[in-house]
Amino acid sequence: MLKAKDPRFWDGLFHLAMLACALCVLALVGIIVFELTKRSQLSWKAFGWKFFFGNDWDPVNEQFGAWPFVYGTIVSSLLALFLAVPLGLGVAMFITEMCPRRLKEILAFATELLAAIPSVIYGLWAIFVLVPLVRVYLEPWLARYFGWTRLFEGPPYGIGMLAAGMILAIMVVPIISSITREVMTAVPQQQREAVLALGATRWEMIRIGVLRNARAGIFGAVILGLGRALGETMAVTMVIGNRPEISRSLFSPGYTMASVIANEFSEAATDTYLSALVEIGLALFLVTIIVNILAQILVWSVTRGMPARGHA
Amino acid sequence: MGVGIKVDHLNAWFGKVQALHDISMEIAANHATAIIGPSGCGKSTFVRCLNRMHETVPDARASGKVRIGDLDIYNGTAAVTVRRRIGMVFQKPNPFPTMSIYDNVAAGLKLNGFHDRKRLNEIVERSLKLSALWDEVKDTLRKKSGASLSGGQQQRLCIARALAVEPEVLLMDEPCSALDPISTGKIEELIFELKENFTIVIVTHNMQQASRVAEFTGFFLLGKLIEFDRTEKIFTTPSDKRTEDYITGRFG
Amino acid sequence: MPNSSESAAIRVSLWRRGMNHLVTMAAAAAVLLVLLPLGAIFAYLVYKGVGALNWSFLTQTPKPVGEPGGGMANAIAGSALILLIASAMGVPIGIGAGVYLAEYGRNRMGDLIRFTADVLNGVPSIVVGIVAYGVVVLAQGHFSALAGGFALGMMMIPTITRATEEMLLLVPQAIREAAYGLGIARWRTTLSITLRTATSGVITGVMLAFARVAGETAPLLFTAFGNQYWNWKINQPTAALSLQIFTYAISPFDEWHRQAWAGALILILLIVIAVSALRIAASRGMLKGTS
Numbered sequence: 001m002l003k004a005k006d007p008r009f010w011d012g013l014f015h016l017a018m019l020a021c022a023l024c025v026l027a028l029v030g031i032i033v034f035e036l037t038k039r040s041q042l043s044w045k046a047f048g049w050k051f052f053f054g055n056d057w058d059p060v061n062e063q064f065g066a067w068p069f070v071y072g073t074i075v076s077s078l079l080a081l082f083l084a085v086p087l088g089l090g091v092a093m094f095i096t097e098m099c100p101r102r103l104k105e106i107l108a109f110a111t112e113l114l115a116a117i118p119s120v121i122y123g124l125w126a127i128f129v130l131v132p133l134v135r136v137y138l139e140p141w142l143a144r145y146f147g148w149t150r151l152f153e154g155p156p157y158g159i160g161m162l163a164a165g166m167i168l169a170i171m172v173v174p175i176i177s178s179i180t181r182e183v184m185t186a187v188p189q190q191q192r193e194a195v196l197a198l199g200a201t202r203w204e205m206i207r208i209g210v211l212r213n214a215r216a217g218i219f220g221a222v223i224l225g226l227g228r229a230l231g232e233t234m235a236v237t238m239v240i241g242n243r244p245e246i247s248r249s250l251f252s253p254g255y256t257m258a259s260v261i262a263n264e265f266s267e268a269a270t271d272t273y274l275s276a277l278v279e280i281g282l283a284l285f286l287v288t289i290i291v292n293i294l295a296q297i298l299v300w301s302v303t304r305g306m307p308a309r310g311h312a
Numbered sequence: 313m314g315v316g317i318k319v320d321h322l323n324a325w326f327g328k329v330q331a332l333h334d335i336s337m338e339i340a341a342n343h344a345t346a347i348i349g350p351s352g353c354g355k356s357t358f359v360r361c362l363n364r365m366h367e368t369v370p371d372a373r374a375s376g377k378v379r380i381g382d383l384d385i386y387n388g389t390a391a392v393t394v395r396r397r398i399g400m401v402f403q404k405p406n407p408f409p410t411m412s413i414y415d416n417v418a419a420g421l422k423l424n425g426f427h428d429r430k431r432l433n434e435i436v437e438r439s440l441k442l443s444a445l446w447d448e449v450k451d452t453l454r455k456k457s458g459a460s461l462s463g464g465q466q467q468r469l470c471i472a473r474a475l476a477v478e479p480e481v482l483l484m485d486e487p488c489s490a491l492d493p494i495s496t497g498k499i500e501e502l503i504f505e506l507k508e509n510f511t512i513v514i515v516t517h518n519m520q521q522a523s524r525v526a527e528f529t530g531f532f533l534l535g536k537l538i539e540f541d542r543t544e545k546i547f548t549t550p551s552d553k554r555t556e557d558y559i560t561g562r563f564g
Numbered sequence: 565m566p567n568s569s570e571s572a573a574i575r576v577s578l579w580r581r582g583m584n585h586l587v588t589m590a591a592a593a594a595v596l597l598v599l600l601p602l603g604a605i606f607a608y609l610v611y612k613g614v615g616a617l618n619w620s621f622l623t624q625t626p627k628p629v630g631e632p633g634g635g636m637a638n639a640i641a642g643s644a645l646i647l648l649i650a651s652a653m654g655v656p657i658g659i660g661a662g663v664y665l666a667e668y669g670r671n672r673m674g675d676l677i678r679f680t681a682d683v684l685n686g687v688p689s690i691v692v693g694i695v696a697y698g699v700v701v702l703a704q705g706h707f708s709a710l711a712g713g714f715a716l717g718m719m720m721i722p723t724i725t726r727a728t729e730e731m732l733l734l735v736p737q738a739i740r741e742a743a744y745g746l747g748i749a750r751w752r753t754t755l756s757i758t759l760r761t762a763t764s765g766v767i768t769g770v771m772l773a774f775a776r777v778a779g780e781t782a783p784l785l786f787t788a789f790g791n792q793y794w795n796w797k798i799n800q801p802t803a804a805l806s807l808q809i810f811t812y813a814i815s816p817f818d819e820w821h822r823q824a825w826a827g828a829l830i831l832i833l834l835i836v837i838a839v840s841a842l843r844i845a846a847s848r849g850m851l852k853g854t855s
Binding site for chain 3 (some may be wrong): 011013018028029031032095110120123127202203238261284288291293296
């Protein structure tokens with residue numbers, strides 16, 4: 001046994017202490033999985049797989065079908081991506097390849113600021129500024145010119161899937177743009193120069209020399225954005241209407257998995273009710289993990305394992 | 313006062329690759345011994361085995377016996393204890409960047425629990441004088457950081473830092489290779505003065521430097537000690553043909 | 565007069581140049597479209613928030629519904645309490661894990677932990693709230709600042725861990741060797757030399773994590789839960805700035821809406837200060853520590 005005076009004793013102790021901290025990280029993920037699984041058991045045993053396909057969310061009669069929330073999550077996230085991907089890519093391209101030097105710092109800082117704004121503030125702004133604009137201007141316009149798509153029908157509440165998708169898009173753009181910037185910067189300068197030397201215009205150089213090489217990473221950035229959109233709670237809850245409805249029209253109110261937990265968790269009176277909500281949380285957890293892992297792999301394949309820095 | 317070093321059948325490995333083969337030699341106290349040889353011959357590895365720095369590389373190990381004075385450094389002593397009695401100066405000066413000049417010199421003492429303010433001041437002054445840096449920095453001891461000095465000054469700072477803990481042996485691994493000729497000259501002068509109180513082992517790829525500062529020289533080739541003798545003899549009448557080939561520039 | 569092959573060349577070149585300009589304009593338009601909400605949000609925060617911001621807002625607790633006046637003082641204090649608990653948990657564990665990964669973790673175990681930290685980072689904040697509920701609230705039988713701090717602490721850890729590891733890896737091996745050569749023990753070297761050299765970078769990482777969780781609401785919904793009154797006890801439900809903003813924003817009362825804007829202004833000010841300080845520290849501090 002090493003004596004306390006022996007320097008190797010303290011080295012060993014220190015190593016152990018640092019290992020303990022590192023193991024806490026493992027323990028935390030373990031606790032998350034344990035808690036979610038344990039507390040969703042009740043609901044799982046009662047409803048099985050049908051839980052996620054059932055249409056009926058009826059706490060009073062203890063009937064829980066989560067399909068409206070799954071639907072709402074998917075639609076709001078897809079709408080957000082539909083808007084955010086071109087915007088995010090455009091911003092990333094502009095900052096990396098087209099921007100005069102002095103503007104770069106400012107724009108990069110601006111995107112960082114966007115990423116730092118808390119969800120609840122996005123939600124606050126969305127309720128009082130975005131939603132009225134959507135209700136008064138955007139929805140009537142969409143109904144008039146694009147109503148034939150059947151996507152823009154029904155009374156223009158303002159509050160609903162469209163507003164939720166829009167605010168989500170704004171929140172997700174910074175992630176897509178900052179990761180895309182990273183992967184684009186990781187493409188070696190020689191690639192760009194080779195294409196330029198062949199007489200390409202700047203756009204052609206970007207398209208062939210950079211985007212093509214960074215393809216996997218950009219895809220990863222989009223998936224990361226999806227991951228963020230799936231888990232986003234507050235801003236969405238504040239503008240989506242919180243009604244477990246399924247409707248083709250984007251004007252209708254909806255409900256997402258994260259929102260139903262946020263709204264109903266502290267009011268869940270029965271054990272089954274709480275368990276159903278936890279089960280939704282477990283599903284959200286698993287989906288987000290898979291999506292994030294996929295995205296990490298894609299991004300790493302381009303940046304060769306250089307750790308992603310600083311994005312909030 | 314310096315002590316002698318006795319090396320017996322020292323072997324060293326990096327993982328599966330053997331870097332040193334059966335080295336045995338006796339290094340004289342209060343003298344400077346140069347270790348020369350072409351790149352990759354094991355000179356740095358040898359010297360790093362003398363203060364057990366070799367094993368800080370993952371998968372590296374050594375076997376054999378090394379006695380520094382009366383201390384058998386591989387037999388049951390903690391590496392840290394060994395290193396407190398031996399000072400080391402590295403190829404590239406590496407002062408601690410966030411510490412002042414004073415704190416750099418005092419680092420070896422303070423971080424080992426020595427906090428007597430008055431004594432520390434004395435030791436810092438004495439060490440900086442020993443390494444011929446005192447006059448240049450005495451006014452900015454606590455204000456300037458270690459990293460703000462020139463290359464040659466930084467190396468002298470590192471020497472002062474090593475001397476502050478009063479080692480019996482000073483190991484120098486190509487200390488001048490990153491420095492300009494003037495700084496090199498100053499450090500060689502330093503070695504002359506330090507010899508009186510310390511045992512110095514200096515690795516160098518510069519044969520002229522070896523003949524300038526060291527009384528004894530050991531020639532290494534491919535991890536083996538080929539010849540070890542008085543510097544004069546090595547450079548005028550070497551016993552081994554390989555030594556002769558090296559010093560006449562046939563290879564390396 | 566250009567012959568037909570030459571004019572074909574000119575036509576192709578015009579198309580390509582046209583595309584080039586089009587794409588450039590589209591990208592610029594994207595930038596403007598993205599900056600627009602940024603500007604609008606800050607503009608509204610200032611415009612609507614400043615009006616409701618006054619001394620009583622910063623010093624009083626909420627008044628009952630329908631009565632004008634009152635403030636969010638307890639929410640600001642509550643946030644501070646919860647963040648303190650979160651930091652007490654997240655900072656030591658995060659830095660410790662980062663030290664482990666950088667100094668001892670270049671192996672399989674280290675890879676596993678790195679991967680797990682990334683997984684932890686991606687957990688939606690509402691799910692973190694559920695877990696904190698199960699671990700703390702149910703065990704204690706009531707909502708509490710402790711539960712809220714636990715949830716936020718969990719979220720701070722991965723950011724701090726990765727930042728610490730990165731910063732420590734930037735410290736050159738030569739510095740550690742200099743310390744070993746002086747006979748300084750490994751644990752002492754890691755603490756007093758390596759970590760000290762990387763200090764400004766590590767602090768940057770901690771502030772980044774702090775700014776990220778300061779604005780979180782979802783994990784507090786059923787952990788800290790909120791409180792109308794002052795609370796300094798960690799075992800009681802506690803108000804938080806973000807929670808208060810949420811509650812007021814979705815309420816039907818105009819007075820509360822005004823106060824929500826004021827609260828949001830304060831919250832964003834604190835975060836902007838943190839993010840800006842971060843940028844300045846990053847451009848100055850990190851370089852200083854590792855030159």
